[in-house]
Amino acid sequence: MRNISDLIEQYLKQMLQESSEGAVEIQRNELADRFSCVPSQINYVISTRFTLEKGYVVESKRGGGGYIRIQRVDLPALKAIHTHIHQTIGTSMEQLAAEGLIYQLEEAGIIDKREASLLRAAVSRDVIAVKLPLRDELRARLLKAMLIALLARP
Numbered sequence: 001m002r003n004i005s006d007l008i009e010q011y012l013k014q015m016l017q018e019s020s021e022g023a024v025e026i027q028r029n030e031l032a033d034r035f036s037c038v039p040s041q042i043n044y045v046i047s048t049r050f051t052l053e054k055g056y057v058v059e060s061k062r063g064g065g066g067y068i069r070i071q072r073v074d075l076p077a078l079k080a081i082h083t084h085i086h087q088t089i090g091t092s093m094e095q096l097a098a099e100g101l102i103y104q105l106e107e108a109g110i111i112d113k114r115e116a117s118l119l120r121a122a123v124s125r126d127v128i129a130v131k132l133p134l135r136d137e138l139r140a141r142l143l144k145a146m147l148i149a150l151l152a153r154p
Contacts, residue, residue: 004035004037004041005044005045005049006143007035007089008031008034008037008041008042008045009049009050011034011035011036012024012026012045012070016070016072021071022068022071022072023069023072024069024070025067025069026067026068026070027067027068028042028043028068030064042068046058046068046070050070052101054058054069054100054103054104054107055068055072055073055103055104055107055108056072056073057071057073058070058071059068059071069126079114081145082148082151085144085147085148085151086144088101089101089108089140089143089144090140091114091137091140092133092136092137092139092140093123093136093139093140093143094136094139095123095125095139097125098123098139098140098143099123101143102116102119102120102123103116105147110151111150113149115150119143119146119147122142122143122146123142123143
Protein backbone atom coordinates (compact mmCIF):
# COMPACT_ATOMS: atom_id res chain seq x y z
CA MET A 1 0.00 0.00 0.00
CA ARG A 2 1.22 3.48 -0.81
CA ASN A 3 1.90 5.92 1.99
CA ILE A 4 0.24 9.29 2.46
CA SER A 5 3.23 11.18 1.02
CA ASP A 6 3.00 9.18 -2.22
CA LEU A 7 -0.72 9.89 -2.46
CA ILE A 8 -0.25 13.63 -1.93
CA GLU A 9 2.57 13.70 -4.49
CA GLN A 10 0.47 11.87 -7.09
CA TYR A 11 -2.50 14.15 -6.44
CA LEU A 12 -0.39 17.27 -6.93
CA LYS A 13 1.25 15.88 -10.09
CA GLN A 14 -2.16 15.05 -11.51
CA MET A 15 -3.33 18.60 -10.76
CA LEU A 16 -0.23 19.94 -12.55
CA GLN A 17 -0.90 17.77 -15.60
CA GLU A 18 -4.49 18.96 -15.79
CA SER A 19 -3.50 22.60 -15.41
CA SER A 20 -3.36 24.61 -18.62
CA GLU A 21 -0.73 26.91 -17.05
CA GLY A 22 1.54 24.11 -15.83
CA ALA A 23 1.11 25.47 -12.31
CA VAL A 24 -1.24 24.97 -9.37
CA GLU A 25 -2.03 27.03 -6.31
CA ILE A 26 -3.08 25.16 -3.22
CA GLN A 27 -3.91 26.01 0.35
CA ARG A 28 -1.95 23.85 2.72
CA ASN A 29 -4.74 23.47 5.28
CA GLU A 30 -7.32 22.51 2.64
CA LEU A 31 -5.00 19.86 1.21
CA ALA A 32 -4.26 18.56 4.72
CA ASP A 33 -8.02 18.26 5.36
CA ARG A 34 -8.49 16.42 2.05
CA PHE A 35 -5.88 13.81 3.03
CA SER A 36 -6.68 13.81 6.77
CA CYS A 37 -3.14 14.67 7.72
CA VAL A 38 -1.32 17.48 9.48
CA PRO A 39 -0.27 20.51 7.42
CA SER A 40 3.39 19.75 8.10
CA GLN A 41 2.95 16.55 6.05
CA ILE A 42 2.04 18.75 3.07
CA ASN A 43 5.16 20.85 3.71
CA TYR A 44 7.27 17.69 3.82
CA VAL A 45 5.94 16.40 0.50
CA ILE A 46 6.41 19.74 -1.23
CA SER A 47 9.88 20.39 0.16
CA THR A 48 11.21 16.91 -0.69
CA ARG A 49 9.38 15.96 -3.89
CA PHE A 50 8.83 19.27 -5.64
CA THR A 51 12.32 20.73 -5.69
CA LEU A 52 14.10 22.74 -8.35
CA GLU A 53 16.42 19.79 -8.96
CA LYS A 54 13.38 17.70 -9.75
CA GLY A 55 11.99 20.31 -12.12
CA TYR A 56 9.63 22.36 -9.96
CA VAL A 57 9.53 25.91 -8.65
CA VAL A 58 7.64 26.37 -5.40
CA GLU A 59 6.50 29.74 -4.14
CA SER A 60 4.58 30.28 -0.92
CA LYS A 61 2.68 33.20 0.50
CA ARG A 62 1.91 33.10 4.17
CA GLY A 63 -0.98 34.68 6.00
CA GLY A 64 -4.78 34.50 5.90
CA GLY A 65 -5.09 34.22 2.11
CA GLY A 66 -1.82 32.36 1.81
CA TYR A 67 -1.16 29.72 -0.79
CA ILE A 68 1.53 27.47 -2.16
CA ARG A 69 2.17 27.69 -5.90
CA ILE A 70 3.89 24.77 -7.64
CA GLN A 71 5.05 25.20 -11.20
CA ARG A 72 6.64 22.64 -13.48
CA VAL A 73 9.85 23.81 -15.15
CA ASP A 74 10.18 22.16 -18.53
CA LEU A 75 13.49 20.90 -19.80
CA PRO A 76 14.77 22.60 -22.93
CA ALA A 77 14.04 21.03 -26.32
CA LEU A 78 15.94 17.81 -26.99
CA LYS A 79 18.34 19.50 -29.42
CA ALA A 80 19.42 21.83 -26.61
CA ILE A 81 19.84 19.02 -24.06
CA HIS A 82 23.63 18.80 -24.47
CA THR A 83 24.00 22.47 -23.60
CA HIS A 84 21.59 22.05 -20.70
CA ILE A 85 23.61 19.07 -19.41
CA HIS A 86 26.90 20.98 -19.55
CA GLN A 87 25.40 24.05 -17.87
CA THR A 88 23.57 22.08 -15.19
CA ILE A 89 26.37 19.70 -14.34
CA GLY A 90 29.42 21.92 -14.72
CA THR A 91 32.74 20.58 -13.47
CA SER A 92 31.48 19.34 -10.12
CA MET A 93 28.16 17.95 -8.91
CA GLU A 94 26.87 16.85 -5.52
CA GLN A 95 24.96 13.57 -5.31
CA LEU A 96 21.62 15.21 -4.47
CA ALA A 97 21.85 17.51 -7.49
CA ALA A 98 22.80 14.58 -9.74
CA GLU A 99 19.85 12.54 -8.51
CA GLY A 100 17.58 15.54 -9.06
CA LEU A 101 18.72 15.94 -12.66
CA ILE A 102 18.28 12.21 -13.30
CA TYR A 103 14.78 12.40 -11.81
CA GLN A 104 13.93 15.40 -14.01
CA LEU A 105 15.13 13.61 -17.16
CA GLU A 106 13.14 10.51 -16.23
CA GLU A 107 9.98 12.51 -15.47
CA ALA A 108 10.31 14.25 -18.85
CA GLY A 109 10.55 10.85 -20.58
CA ILE A 110 14.05 11.54 -21.92
CA ILE A 111 15.45 8.51 -20.11
CA ASP A 112 13.55 5.46 -18.93
CA LYS A 113 13.30 3.99 -15.45
CA ARG A 114 16.06 1.43 -16.02
CA GLU A 115 18.47 4.04 -17.39
CA ALA A 116 17.70 6.30 -14.44
CA SER A 117 18.45 3.45 -12.00
CA LEU A 118 21.77 2.72 -13.71
CA LEU A 119 22.74 6.40 -13.66
CA ARG A 120 21.85 6.73 -9.97
CA ALA A 121 23.92 3.65 -9.14
CA ALA A 122 26.93 4.88 -11.12
CA VAL A 123 27.05 8.32 -9.49
CA SER A 124 26.41 7.13 -5.94
CA ARG A 125 28.89 8.22 -3.26
CA ASP A 126 29.19 4.54 -2.31
CA VAL A 127 30.47 3.69 -5.80
CA ILE A 128 32.67 6.77 -6.26
CA ALA A 129 34.50 6.05 -3.03
CA VAL A 130 37.04 8.87 -3.06
CA LYS A 131 37.30 11.99 -0.94
CA LEU A 132 35.68 15.30 -1.75
CA PRO A 133 36.07 17.40 -3.91
CA LEU A 134 37.38 14.74 -6.30
CA ARG A 135 34.22 12.64 -5.82
CA ASP A 136 31.96 15.49 -7.02
CA GLU A 137 34.27 16.15 -9.98
CA LEU A 138 34.24 12.47 -11.00
CA ARG A 139 30.46 12.35 -10.59
CA ALA A 140 30.05 15.32 -12.94
CA ARG A 141 32.34 13.81 -15.59
CA LEU A 142 30.68 10.39 -15.37
CA LEU A 143 27.16 11.78 -15.50
CA LYS A 144 27.93 14.05 -18.46
CA ALA A 145 29.52 11.22 -20.43
CA MET A 146 26.72 8.75 -19.70
CA LEU A 147 23.92 11.22 -20.48
CA ILE A 148 25.53 12.33 -23.75
CA ALA A 149 25.93 8.67 -24.75
CA LEU A 150 22.30 7.91 -23.85
CA LEU A 151 20.95 10.95 -25.68
CA ALA A 152 22.99 10.17 -28.80
CA ARG A 153 21.19 6.86 -29.25
CA PRO A 154 18.90 6.52 -32.29
